[in-house]
Amino acid sequence: MNPSTAPASLHGWRLFGLLALLVLVATALALAWQPQLVEALRSAIRVTARTSFALFLLAFLASSLAILVPSPTSRALLRERRFFGLAFAFSHLIHGVLILTYAQLFPEVFWNGRSAAANIPGSVGYLFILLLALTSFPWAMKALGGRGWKALHSTGTWVLALIFCFSFYKRIPLSPGYVLAFGLMFSAIVLKLVAKLAQRVRRNAQPARTPLTTAR
Numbered sequence: 001m002n003p004s005t006a007p008a009s010l011h012g013w014r015l016f017g018l019l020a021l022l023v024l025v026a027t028a029l030a031l032a033w034q035p036q037l038v039e040a041l042r043s044a045i046r047v048t049a050r051t052s053f054a055l056f057l058l059a060f061l062a063s064s065l066a067i068l069v070p071s072p073t074s075r076a077l078l079r080e081r082r083f084f085g086l087a088f089a090f091s092h093l094i095h096g097v098l099i100l101t102y103a104q105l106f107p108e109v110f111w112n113g114r115s116a117a118a119n120i121p122g123s124v125g126y127l128f129i130l131l132l133a134l135t136s137f138p139w140a141m142k143a144l145g146g147r148g149w150k151a152l153h154s155t156g157t158w159v160l161a162l163i164f165c166f167s168f169y170k171r172i173p174l175s176p177g178y179v180l181a182f183g184l185m186f187s188a189i190v191l192k193l194v195a196k197l198a199q200r201v202r203r204n205a206q207p208a209r210t211p212l213t214t215a216r
């Protein structure tokens, strides 16, 4: 479907609302599925990490897909990138609320084998999620300026991509499924680097032309 004729209900804040609702439904199902509260919380934490991952991948790859496979769908994805990013932040807000509840209600289980240092990468991730979400609004873009905004969002998305890689990699001994998740994140990183290279090659070939899309 041509994005210009796409239903008005499925973009912008309505899209965000729908994605946020799906995250809440998935969380509620995960909580309801397990009879034991401790297992229910752990399961919901994993589910929200996965909804976050799916939403992050869409936002992370939007510009690369628009460069490598230009189509109405990839352009629509790029246009809605901000709302996929904000839905990712919402999903991770729920991840955080569940983690705090888990740590509060079951401190012995939460801290079992976990040091305060083990929370550093995740905390840095949360700092970037907060910064990226707060600066996703026009007033913040204006205040930061084009270069500052791009530098922050580029750094933040790469840091989060590495945290996802690390989170999946360290869980590989627990289940082979994590190899797939790690492979997905790793492939997305490779795809993004290829898109950046393709954009550079195109720019050098046509220095006078302004590109439609900038990979960040």
Ligand code: HEM
Pocket: 042, 045, 046, 047, 049, 050, 053, 095, 099, 119, 120, 121, 122, 123, 125, 126, 160, 163, 164, 167, 168
């Ligand atoms: C201090 C901050 C954080 C803490 C304390 C934390 C804690 C946790 C816990 C307790 C789990 C579930 C472990 C279990 O299986 O029982 C989990 C899963 C996970 N978290 Fe977080 N997290 C934090 C931040 C983050 C961030 C910022 C990201 C990514 C950007 C992230 C990505 C993940 C992933 C990918 C999983 C695995 C999901 C799966 O099993 O498929 N976490 N986290």
